[in-house]
Amino acid sequence: MDDLRKKAKDLLESQAVNVIIGYGEGTSGAVRAIFPRKAEETDKLIYDDRCTQNLAVYLMKHEIKHMEKKGIVATIPAMRSILQVASEYQLKEDELVILGIGPDGKLVDIPGFKAMEDYLATQDFGIQEDDKAILRKIDAMSMEERWSFWKDELSPCFKCYACRAACPMCYCTRCFVEVNTPQWIPISANEIGNFEWHLLRAMHLAGRCINCGECGRACPLEIPIHLLTYKMTEDVQTDFGVTAGLKADMPSVLSTYKLEDKETFIR
Amino acid sequence: MAEFEPRIVAFVCNWCTYAGADLTGTSRIKYATNVRIIRFPCTGRIDFMLLLKAFGNGADGVMISGCHPNDCHYTSGNFHARRRWMIFRRLLDFAGIDHRRIIFSWVSAAEGAKWAQVVNTAVEEFRQLGPYDNYHAASKEPLEREVING
Structure with missing residues (x-):
């Protein structure tokens, strides 16, 4: 989680991205999506077992879509969504920074779509x-x-x-x-x-x-x-x-x- | 009691089956009158929602027909349609909707006799299946109460 916060902070500080789409603490123990736009807000980012939502959905929402450079905390389903949506010409590779999360909850380095494809090829994603x-x-x-x-x-x-x-x-x-x-x-x-x-x-x-x-x-x-x-x-x-x-x-x-x-x- | 006469909607493509059905008529071939033909530019244009709407509006069976593969007036419309139907049929089956009530065929403009035969067999099959009461009942009752949209 510290890795995640640090990476997000660096990205916002260096202005590599304008927003990070990530998980944060919601009300009554629930998790919600948060959208830090300033470096100090990245402390609110969390990642644990409760974080199951597919955050890729926000990439397609009007308010986020027009923010140019975006960072996203992407679990494996989110990565697959990103690739699928990209194959439909709805996302540009250079507008995205992926903060990949592996099945073990650890940060994965995903520098681009090619790396994402290679990473997904090594993963197993059957349905429950x-x-x-x-x-x-x-x-x-x-x-x-x-x-x-x-x-x-x-x-x-x-x-x-x-x-x-x-x-x-x-x-x-x-x-x-x-x-x-x-x-x-x-x-x-x-x-x-x-x-x-x-x-x-x-x-x-x-x-x-x-x-x-x-x-x-x-x-x-x-x-x-x-x-x-x-x-x-x-x-x-x-x-x-x-x-x-x-x-x-x-x-x-x-x-x-x-x-x-x-x-x-x-x- | 009079025999059950199924109400059938046929969605056909303009270039092959519609012309084929025309040929059936001009060749004076007699065939069942249960079918209402709706002409489309291409089988690729036949949206899966139209099938559901036909059933919702009281059809007991639906027929879909167009050019044979490789004969499409627009080159590939029927190939696209074929993929869509393959998927849609399985989905209907999964949702418990009777896919035996949808009959697909390729009938070219020269196959007037085939059209008559396809329709006659379809009518026979739909007659065996009887009226599609499940679906009609589900679509009718609540809609009568509906005030939105008149």
């Missing part, structure tokens, strides 16, 4: 065991059971869009759900509208989601919506052999194609 168990459980259900499972799970959703706000990939300035001619997604919370919203969100993340699970954690009603995108990531991997967020120059899965893509259902 309990999520894997639910995924397999859903796979084993019949279609009707799956329908009622998701109907029950999604029914409390009132579309606060916290899942969207927490996702580094959901950076469109104008989202589908705000389009109202025609009204694609009903504004009020209703069964089919909830299905439509969550399927749409998952589809828009196809081949882009890096499985950080931030959407599920952000959900105030604890709906396991991250399972939809987890499943999608598995499918993209099986069908096209692509894993998102490993390279900064990767073509997007759904805007490219291969002549030999294999399907079994078209007559």
Whole structure:
């Protein structure tokens, strides 16, 4: 943690960056994101087990995006998000200073995207065991059971869009759900509208989601919506052999194609 | 009791299947009348949301059809569409939505007879599956209470 503070302080003092995106102490024992812009504020930076949020999301927010040089405390999911977003031409390498955090909580030196790619190649990032168990459980259900499972799970959703706000990939300035001619997604919370919203969100993340699970954690009603995108990531991997967020120059899965893509259902 | 007549929406591309369906008509080939055809510039334009909207508005089955691979008027629209459907079908399955109710086909402008046959088989299959009550019930009831947007 001292390494982290010291490095952040140096960066701000030397004006190498204008802001550091990091974790700080929140209220009632919670952790929140903080944005020190002066060297003396870096003492507030912390890193411990509670720091699970994917901070890459703030890079895409309007207020931060225009701050030119930014430093970011990046865990492995955040690094993958950064690479994925960079591959979509939304981030420039020279605008970023990465304060990488390894799985052991130690500072990792990541001088650029190339180093990040090399570092990620040595890491293992499977999804959590309990999520894997639910995924397999859903796979084993019949279609009707799956329908009622998701109907029950999604029914409390009132579309606060916290899942969207927490996702580094959901950076469109104008989202589908705000389009109202025609009204694609009903504004009020209703069964089919909830299905439509969550399927749409998952589809828009196809081949882009890096499985950080931030959407599920952000959900105030604890709906396991991250399972939809987890499943999608598995499918993209099986069908096209692509894993998102490993390279900064990767073509997007759904805007490219291969002549030999294999399907079994078209007559 | 009268036999159940499924309501089917067909999203077809302008250059192949729409022309193919036209050929079915001009060749005087008789086929099931359950299908409502909607013409699109390209299969690549057929957004997955349109499928969900069709079901939400009372369709019992959806058909999607366009140019054979390598025949796309815009070179690659159908290849992009194919990738999207591969993913979308699996997602629907995972969410418990009946993907047997979506039938995909490649029908060229010369395959009038194939279109008739694809539609007839589809109607038969949808008839077996029956009305999509699950989805319709979920989409109807709350919307009737909805005041926003009239």
